Amino acid sequence: MEHPRSISAGTVAVLALAAVPFIPGAVDNYLFFYLFLVFVHITLAQSWNLVAGYTGQISLAQHAFFGVGGYTTAIISTTWLADGHFYFNPATMLASGIAAAIFAALIGIPLLSKLAGDYFALGTLGFGEIVRVALIKGGSVTGGSFGIAMSSEPFETLAPHYWVGLAFAVFATLLVWALIRSRAGLALMAIREDPLAASANGVNVLLYKVFAFATGGFLAGIAGSLYAFYVFAVSPGGFLSLNWTLYPILMTVMGGSGTILGPVIGAFVMTAVFSAANVWLPAAHPILSGGLIILVMLFMPDGILRMGGARRRKAAAAP
16 A cells, blocks of 8 residues: 555645746746656657566557557548547547557567567567568558658647646556556566466456557557657657657666556656757767666666665665
């Protein structure tokens, strides 16, 4: 059971963030855009955290689900809702998440039934490449290598993106929190620790793995939908970039994989680092990203939230 003070602190933090757009000049400040990116990254990081942190399945396909969500939004917005009622249409955003979840389930069943560990990770990476090529070769439906442009006429302020992003980040975090405290969450963590033992105790391992994978795909899909409404254009290069997979992994691992607040902390820290690098070291940004991934894996494998526990274990093990 969560400590009441932790719940109260979280509620106050969310309310404070929700009030930021009402501060004079806040919407035009770069910090406002930074917070919007943090919310997108939290949603994505929680999608990977559920699959890898709590189920033990290392996925390298979050960029594919992010792209499917973005493209679903763009296709619906430029066809069925081309009359201008597409802007932040909740049904469109929900459909984008569901489309990504369906893709995740369809690819998850064959992969998760046959592969595990590194082989599963490589399989998901291959799936992402298949999605990228399919979107490039999609002709008029997907816009080929140029993608699909949406009308930016409804855009007046970044405030709606900010609030929807905050809502998605809170939803993703609460969803993971609720799942891991349910019977399904216990099953997922049992699978992470020992799939054979979980199966021997009556857990349908494949069903729960696919469930987690599809739920993670849903969260990545709605994040892609939100980002599509921000850029008003989707393309294979912008939405199928491996950054949309690598960044959430780095953020989750840095904050603490398999924890609720780890992805949140990691998103705030790493989004700040990458934003600063984009401004001051744009040419070296890819090198910085790769270097940070290596450093985090080497020196902070347990994440920020577990640093104290790791130090105590090392001290106890020392002669």
